[in-house]
Amino acid sequence: MPKLTRSQFELAKFTFYLMTPITIMYYVGIDTDRKFNVPGYWPDPDTLNKIPKEPHEIQAELARIRQAKIEKRRRLEEKAKLLGITPDEEEEQDRAAADGSTQDAVEAVLTTDE
Numbered sequence: 527m528p529k530l531t532r533s534q535f536e537l538a539k540f541t542f543y544l545m546t547p548i549t550i551m552y553y554v555g556i557d558t559d560r561k562f563n564v565p566g567y568w569p570d571p572d573t574l575n576k577i578p579k580e581p582h583e584i585q586a587e588l589a590r591i592r593q594a595k596i597e598k599r600r601r602l603e604e605k606a607k608l609l610g611i612t613p614d615e616e617e618e619q620d621r622a623a624a625d626g627s628t629q630d631a632v633e634a635v636l637t638t639d640e
Contacts, residue, residue, distance in 0.1 A: 530538070578584045606612060
């Protein structure tokens with residue numbers, strides 16, 4: 527078996543270090559569809575949400591969202607009534623008064639700034 531000199535050994539190391547990533551990239555880059563294809567990994571474009579772009583589509587989507595919110599709120603209120611979880615009328619009046627006083631305070635600040 528022949529003896530390697532230091533320079534030959536360094537050349538062999540350099541070749542190995544250079545060729546290893548190139549070989550891996552070559553292996554990975556060839557026929558990736560067959561090697562790494564996972565059926566069903568990417569969703570079908572027909573099942574994805576489509577963002578409305580036209581003004582009438584946007585208005586229709588907003589109306590649908592509002593209707594869904596109203597329906598959800600109605601269902602939750604019915605469920606709360608069945609469970610006996612209803613806010614007291616006094617609490618509702620206090621809340622309404624607080625909202626009104628807050629609104630009055632905001633209007634007062636706005637009018638003083640002008």
